[in-house]
Amino acid sequence: xKRRTFLKKTAFTTAGxxxxxxxxxxxxxxxxxxxxxxxxxxxxIQLSGGNDGLNTVVPFRNDIYYRERPSIAINQNxxxxxxxxxxxxxxxxxxxxxxxxxxxxxxxxxxYPNPDRSHxxxxxxxxxxxxxxxxxxxxxxxRYLDAQCIGQSCLPHQALEIDDxxxxxxxxxxxxxxxxxxxxxxxxxxxxAFVKTLTDxxxxxxxxxxxxxxxxxxxxxxxxxYVHTKAKVNxxxxxxxxxxxxxxxxxxxxxxxxxxxxxxxxxxxxxFDTHIRQNDQQDRLLRQYAEAVSIFVxxxxxxxxxxxxxxxxxxxxxxxxxQNASSGTDHGTANNVFLIGGPKRTRPILNEAPxxxxxxxxxxxxxxxxxxxxxxxxDDWLHTDSTKVLTQKFNKLPLF
Amino acid sequence: MDAxxxxxxxxxLFWRAGFGASPSEVKKAMSISRLQLxxxxxxxxxxxxxxxxxxxxxxxxLKNIRQAVKQNAGGSREDLRDxxxxxxxxxxxxxxSLNDAWVAQMGNGAYAFREKMALFWHNHxxxxxxxxxxxxxxxxxxxxxxxxxxxxxxxxxxxxxxxLQFLNNQQNRKRSPNENFAREVMELFTLGRGQYxxxxxxxxxxxxxxxxxxxxxxxxxxxxxxxxxxxxIFGKSGNYKGEDVIEMLxxxxxxxxxISTKIYRAFVNEKVDExxxxxxxxxxxxxxxxxxxxxxxxxTSDWFYHSVNIGAQIxxxxxxxxxxxxxxxLDFVDKTPVLYxxxxxxxVLFNPPNVAGWPGGKAWIDxxxxxxxxxxxxxxxxxxxxxxxxxxSGDVNEExxxxxxxxxxxxxxxxxxxxxxxxxxxxxxxxLASYLLQVPINDAxxxxxxxxxxxxxxxETVKQLCISLMSTLEYQVC
Numbered sequence: 001x002k003r004r005t006f007l008k009k010t011a012f013t014t015a016g017x018x019x020x021x022x023x024x025x026x027x028x029x030x031x032x033x034x035x036x037x038x039x040x041x042x043x044x045i046q047l048s049g050g051n052d053g054l055n056t057v058v059p060f061r062n063d064i065y066y067r068e069r070p071s072i073a074i075n076q077n078x079x080x081x082x083x084x085x086x087x088x089x090x091x092x093x094x095x096x097x098x099x100x101x102x103x104x105x106x107x108x109x110x111x112y113p114n115p116d117r118s119h120x121x122x123x124x125x126x127x128x129x130x131x132x133x134x135x136x137x138x139x140x141x142x143r144y145l146d147a148q149c150i151g152q153s154c155l156p157h158q159a160l161e162i163d164d165x166x167x168x169x170x171x172x173x174x175x176x177x178x179x180x181x182x183x184x185x186x187x188x189x190x191x192x193a194f195v196k197t198l199t200d201x202x203x204x205x206x207x208x209x210x211x212x213x214x215x216x217x218x219x220x221x222x223x224x225x226y227v228h229t230k231a232k233v234n235x236x237x238x239x240x241x242x243x244x245x246x247x248x249x250x251x252x253x254x255x256x257x258x259x260x261x262x263x264x265x266x267x268x269x270x271x272f273d274t275h276i277r278q279n280d281q282q283d284r285l286l287r288q289y290a291e292a293v294s295i296f297v298x299x300x301x302x303x304x305x306x307x308x309x310x311x312x313x314x315x316x317x318x319x320x321x322x323q324n325a326s327s328g329t330d331h332g333t334a335n336n337v338f339l340i341g342g343p344k345r346t347r348p349i350l351n352e353a354p355x356x357x358x359x360x361x362x363x364x365x366x367x368x369x370x371x372x373x374x375x376x377x378x379d380d381w382l383h384t385d386s387t388k389v390l391t392q393k394f395n396k397l398p399l400f
Numbered sequence: 401m402d403a404x405x406x407x408x409x410x411x412x413l414f415w416r417a418g419f420g421a422s423p424s425e426v427k428k429a430m431s432i433s434r435l436q437l438x439x440x441x442x443x444x445x446x447x448x449x450x451x452x453x454x455x456x457x458x459x460x461x462l463k464n465i466r467q468a469v470k471q472n473a474g475g476s477r478e479d480l481r482d483x484x485x486x487x488x489x490x491x492x493x494x495x496x497s498l499n500d501a502w503v504a505q506m507g508n509g510a511y512a513f514r515e516k517m518a519l520f521w522h523n524h525x526x527x528x529x530x531x532x533x534x535x536x537x538x539x540x541x542x543x544x545x546x547x548x549x550x551x552x553x554x555x556x557x558x559x560x561x562x563x564l565q566f567l568n569n570q571q572n573r574k575r576s577p578n579e580n581f582a583r584e585v586m587e588l589f590t591l592g593r594g595q596y597x598x599x600x601x602x603x604x605x606x607x608x609x610x611x612x613x614x615x616x617x618x619x620x621x622x623x624x625x626x627x628x629x630x631x632x633i634f635g636k637s638g639n640y641k642g643e644d645v646i647e648m649l650x651x652x653x654x655x656x657x658x659i660s661t662k663i664y665r666a667f668v669n670e671k672v673d674e675x676x677x678x679x680x681x682x683x684x685x686x687x688x689x690x691x692x693x694x695x696x697x698x699x700t701s702d703w704f705y706h707s708v709n710i711g712a713q714i715x716x717x718x719x720x721x722x723x724x725x726x727x728x729x730l731d732f733v734d735k736t737p738v739l740y741x742x743x744x745x746x747x748v749l750f751n752p753p754n755v756a757g758w759p760g761g762k763a764w765i766d767x768x769x770x771x772x773x774x775x776x777x778x779x780x781x782x783x784x785x786x787x788x789x790x791x792x793s794g795d796v797n798e799e800x801x802x803x804x805x806x807x808x809x810x811x812x813x814x815x816x817x818x819x820x821x822x823x824x825x826x827x828x829x830x831x832l833a834s835y836l837l838q839v840p841i842n843d844a845x846x847x848x849x850x851x852x853x854x855x856x857x858x859x860e861t862v863k864q865l866c867i868s869l870m871s872t873l874e875y876q877v878c
Contacts, residue, residue, distance in 0.1 A: 048792060119795045120528070124754055133583070137759035156767060164788045165744060166766045168753070176766040185787070189771050194871055197848050198774070205839040205874070208671070209714050212762055213770070213873040220767035270792040276481060326481060 040381050041256060043265045043296075043311045043341075044141070044169075045245075045289070049272035050119065051315035052282060053335040053364075054354065057086050057106055064356040068322040072278050072329070082106065086353045091286035094294035095340070102344040103297065103306075105399055108351050110373060111334035111366025115317065119273070119331075122316040127169035129371055129390050140374055141264050142172030143389045144382065148263075149174055157223035160255070161266040162248040170266055176216075177266070178223050182251050187228035190221045226260075233258035238299045243288045245269050249296040257303045263382060272315060275328040289313075297341055306341055310381055313338040314370070320362050334366035337373055342381070343400050350397065372397055404834050406430065410437070411838060412710045415878040416667050417441050417699060418512030419722035422729055423819040423835045438699045442692065445514035448544055453501045454494050454536045463615065494532045499742075499749050500735045502539070503718065507725025517546035517691070519718065520666055523760075524659075525557045525589065526752035527566045534562040534617050535750050550659060550689035551650050554589060558646060561613035567755065570612045572605060574627040579605040582645075584755050590649040592658035596634070603631040607640040656685035663694065668704060669712045670761045676703055711838035711877045714764050717745035719878065720773070724780070727836065728866075730811040737780075737807040743790045744772050765876070777870035780807050781863065816866075817859035829853075829865050836866065837874045845872065 055072065059065045060079040079087035080096040086106075088096050098104050114132040116122045125132055129140035138146075141159050148158055159170050159177030170177030180186035189195075199221050203214050234257040240250040248267045255262060269289060274281050293311060300306040318335030334354070354364050375394035378386035387393050410429050414421040418441070421429070429437050464487055472480040506515045521542040529535050538560050545553035557563055558581075564570055567581040582605035586596045610626030613619055631640045634648055649655055660680040664672055680694060687693045698704055715723060721741055724730060732738050742748045746769055747758055768788070778784040783806060823831045829850045833841055853864040869875060 049795065121754055135754050135756035137756075137763055163791065165746075165768050165791050167791070171763065171766060179766070179768045181789075186767075186771075189775070194868070195771075195774065197845065198873060201842045201844045201848070203873070204842040205711065207708075207712050207839060207877065209712060209762065209877055210839055210873065213714075213765060213876055216765055216767065216770055217774075217873060220770065223767070268791070273795055326477065 039308060040383065041263060041265070041305075041309045042377060042382060043249075043252060043309065044267070045293070045311060045313045046167075046169075046266070046268040047272050047285075047289070047313065047315040048119075048123070048268050048270040049274070049315070050122075050317045050319055050331055051272040051285075051335065052274060052278060052329050053315075053318035054321065055278070055282060055329075056089050056092070056286065057082075057108070057336050057353075058089060059085060059353050059356065060087050061085055062356055064321070068356075070323070071327045072323050082349060086349070089283070089286055091283045092290045094290040095338070098294060098297055098340060099348060102348065103340055103342075104348060105339040105345055106349050107337045107339070107368060107373060107397070107399075108349070109334045109354055109364060109367040110314070110337045110370050111317075111364075112369055112371070113366075115333040115363070115366070117317065117331040117333070119316060124168065126314060126316050126370060127167060129374055137168075137171075138173045139167065139169035139171050140389060141170045141266065142168075142176060144172075144264065144378060144384060145170070145177060146172040146174045147384050147388050154219070155223065155261075156219050157227050157260070157262055159264040159266070160227070160252075160262045162251055163266075163268065167266060167268070170264075175219075177264075178220065178227070180224070180227070182247075183224070183228040183231040183255070186224045190224040195221065227255065227262075230258045230260045231255055234303075236299060238295050238302070240295050241288065241291050243292060245288055246292040246295070249292050253296055253299045253303075256300070256305055256309065274319075275324065275330060276326040278323075278328045293340060300341065307343060310342040310377070311338075311340040312373070312377065313340070314373075318364060321356060321359060321364065322362055332363045333360070334364040337370070339399060345400070347398060350399070368397065369394060373399075407834055408710055408838060409434075409705045411835070412705060413437060413441070413699060414512075414726075415719075415723070415838065416516075416704075416713075417695075418516050418726070419506055419719055420726045420878065422727055423816075426835065427819070434705075435700060438696060441513045441699075442547075442696065444510040445512070445517075445547065447511070448514065449505065449509070449511055450540045450543065451498060451501050451505070451536055453498045454532050491530065491532055495535065495750060496735070496739055498532065498536055498539075500732075500738055502749055503721055503732075503738050504725075506718070506722035508731075512726070514543060514546050517695070518543040520663070521546060521553065521557075522749070523666075523752065523757040524662060525563065526755050526757035527562050528751055529562040529565060531562070531565075531617075534560075534565065537617050538562040539750075545691075547692040547695070548690075550684075550691055551646070553691070554585075554650070555643070555646055557589075558585065558642070559611065559619040561617040561619070564611060564613050564619075569608055572609050572611065573625040574606075574609050577602070577605045577609060577627070581605070581611075582608055585645075586649065588756060590655040590658060591652060592654065592661075595652070595654045595658075600633050603633045604645045606631050607633070607645045608642040611642050650689065653681065653685050656689065657681040659689075660684055660694070663698070666760075667695075667698060669709045671712075673703070676701070711874075713878055714761055714876055715878050716758070716760060716764060717742050717747040718749060720745065720776075720876075723878070728811055728816060730809050733808040733810050737809075740790070741776065744786075744788050745769050770876075773876055774871050774873075777867045777875075780809060781811070781867050783807075813859045813863045817862040820862060821858075828861065829869075832862065832865050833869055836869045837872070838878050839874050841869075841872060841874045 055074055058074045058079045060076045066073045074089055078090045080090060081087035095104060112125060112132060116132050127139050128136035130136045145159050154175035156175060156178040161167055161170050161177060161179040163179050164181050166176060166179040199218055203210050231254055234254055236250055236253050240246040252265045271285050300309045314337045315335055317332055319329035319332040324330050358365060371390055372394045375386040375390055376396045376399050378384050378389055407426060407430060410426055468483045527538060541556050541560055545556055567584055568578045569581040572578040579601050582601050587593050606627045610622045612622050628639055630637055633640060633645060660677050661672060664677050683697055684694045746764060752758055772788055775786055779786045785806060820828060820831060829846050833846060849865060849868040853861060855861040855864055
């Protein structure tokens with residue numbers, strides 16, 4: 001059996017075995033009939049807590065950096081040099097290897113006007129793609145999902161978060177993404193006899209919200225079954241680290257190589273709020289990050305999918321230039337963003353290094369709005385209309 | 401109107417003016433007139449029960465920190481760090497005990513309506529603070545003015561330490577104005593978006609300069625930080641102070657319209673009805689913003705009881721929790737589940753996502769929160785385990801909630817089943833459904849539930865039927 005036929009067939013048996021509302025079946029037919037399965041894929045890694053960008057991409061020739069961080073600055077000799085100005089934290093050794101192969105873009109000074117130093121608010125801003133003056137109740141990936149709906153029919157599993165609960169980033173106005181720790185667990189949850197009863201029998205009431213609840217459950221059951229069935233196709237041959245992020249990226253890799261039609265994956269790594277004794281903590285986390293990502297990239301390469309997969313890494317803010325009294329750093333503003341995978345880079349370092357002589361109250365000034373990064377990925381990678389998702393037009397960056 | 405419809409309108413009032421009611425309360429209420437019932441709910445809430453969980457003065461926390469630093473002068477850094485860490489832990493414990501206390505107050509006692517209003521204002525004047533004393537103080541302010549004059553409430557909240565801190569008015573000074581408070585007071589608290597200019601915000605921010613709070617959480621007007629120059633706001637000029645701006649905001653009927661719209665969306669239906677809201681706004685404005693009068697008008701209007709409005713709302717996680725307590729007279733023995741449930745369903749009291757509050761409605765529901773909601777009744781009453789881990793916020797000061805997958809509750813099913821003694825077996829499931837669900841459910845679902853449940857004892861049958869009925873999609877609305 002050809003791969004496409006196989007996928008098509010399983011999709012139909014899946015939908016048919018449960019009494020999924022007609023519109024969903026129609027959608028799946030359309031979906032599998034017309035659209036080529038996942039062409040380009042975006043994997044978002046969120047570093048929660050505010051990763052210290054200056055100790056991640058180190059300005060190792062800068063006197064101000066060493067002066068302001070007497071006990072936490074990364075020794076010049078240990079820095080993994082990218083050019084004669086900046087270099088990676090040694091914990092990012094594995095990322096450096098990818099960088100040397102032209103697979104990494106470093107974007108410096110990413111932020112937004114009037115930065116907010118609260119974790120919650122700043123994460124809110126990054127996840128919704130809002131300005132610091134507006135409050136949105138939907139996320140940028142959620143609105144990307146909205147844009148993929150055909151009429152009333154949408155597919156939650158086009159955006160998957162590897163977690164038990166769903167982040168605001170994946171909540172749309174019309175449809176929400178799906179969150180799962182792993183396909184098996186979600187599948188089990190949706191297969192209880194009682195959930196089946198609920199999806200079997202139609203509502204006796206016509207309130208809008210009741211219909212919405214029925215629709216959400218039907219979509220969840222259908223998506224869970226679809227993902228679960230697909231995920232069995234391909235098991236990874238790589239040895240992923242046993243860290244949470246390692247496991248999550250392993251799951252993502254299996255879903256991608258099995259041909260699940262998910263365009264955006266979302267996963268978080270927490271613990272970057274390093275107010276106290278930063279270096280041990282950050283070193284450990286960056287190493288975890290680098291090891292998991294590098295295996296993932298190699299896995300994609302081995303499966304000939306690397307050209308189609310891009311990993312975006314961000315944090316809600318960077319940290320202050322000056323270290324604090326506890327060998328840590330406090331909440332700051334602009335930060336660097338990484339893009340890993342996809343086509344070979346012509347400009348691995350997109351823009352200028354942070355200017356430590358031109359600070360705003362001790363904080364870095366941003367020069368690239370994070371929504372420019374989003375807009376570029378939406379338009380040029382996911383091939384959707386970024387102005388619809390971000391509600392306004394942003395400059396595009398020469399990323400790839 | 402048939403008996404079940406009548407019963408649902410009574411339950412509708414209990415849900416919207418509170419957090420639902422037990423079957424025996426509903427039965428009692430069915431024998432009096434609607435007007436009498438509304439009056440009794442208002443009467444029950446005429447007293448105020450303040451939260452007193454945090455016994456320290458609002459600023460005790462800050463004082464403790466300063467003292468620790470002072471005492472530690474010369475001591476080792478590690479010592480100080482440990483001390484501060486301990487204090488942070490105490491702070492977390494007291495904020496979660498405050499959370500428990502509020503949920504308990506919503507779920508028990510006579511003050512349901514006032515607590516429901518306090519919850520509404522908590523979402524309207526959404527605010528977060530690390531200072532637990534400030535949080536309790538603000539919450540009590542909301543409770544005290546919940547049914548009074550909106551103008552008094554607005555003024556009290558604007559001069560409240562937690563809000564001044566949250567919206568940076570402490571930093572709003574003559575030579576470096578901070579516009580955060582001035583913007584939100586117009587956009588979110590009173591007029592609504594689009595009813596003012598950026599220039600109005602700039603000028604109003606100048607009027608609010610000098611508004612701050614002292615270490616005890618009391619409002620202070622710091623004259624030397626105040627810009628007493630001429631300001632032009634909404635086309636009028638004067639040497640305005642903050643109080644003058646609040647007066648101007650109240651004088652504008654758009655404020656009455658904005659608040660009435662929010663009240664309609666929260667207490668009646670997310671889908672607005674312009675005519676009903678216009679009538680509400682007019683009345684609200686002419687009563688000098690009398691909140692109790694407005695709510696009484698809503699609850700005694702015929703349109704409030706239209707079938708489009710009954711069962712039209714998705715229960716918020718807090719309504720879900722408090723509703724359980726009210727319907728079943730149950731107590732959470734171990735308080736961890738109270739916080740855990742709020743976290744997995746996406747609403748933690750005192751932690752609104754931002755100053756705009758929780759978006760609510762459909763936003764409560766996604767695949768994960770819905771599956772958790774469907775599983776919760778079994779977790780609560782059948783001691784099933786729930787295997788959902790809570791997201792870490794990334795903030796090192798936030799509590800890392802330990803996964804607690806068994807809930808201990810106090811609930812007497814014999815008492816509960818007592819209300820249904822006279823109901824024949826064949827009608828039991830349908831009767832329970834009429835008390836637990838605010839919308840009709842398909843007969844086929846009732847049949848399946850009936851077929852599934854068989855127990856030797858009546859109270860056990862009632863229990864199993866209730867769990868199944870609560871695990872439906874229909875139970876998610878009120």
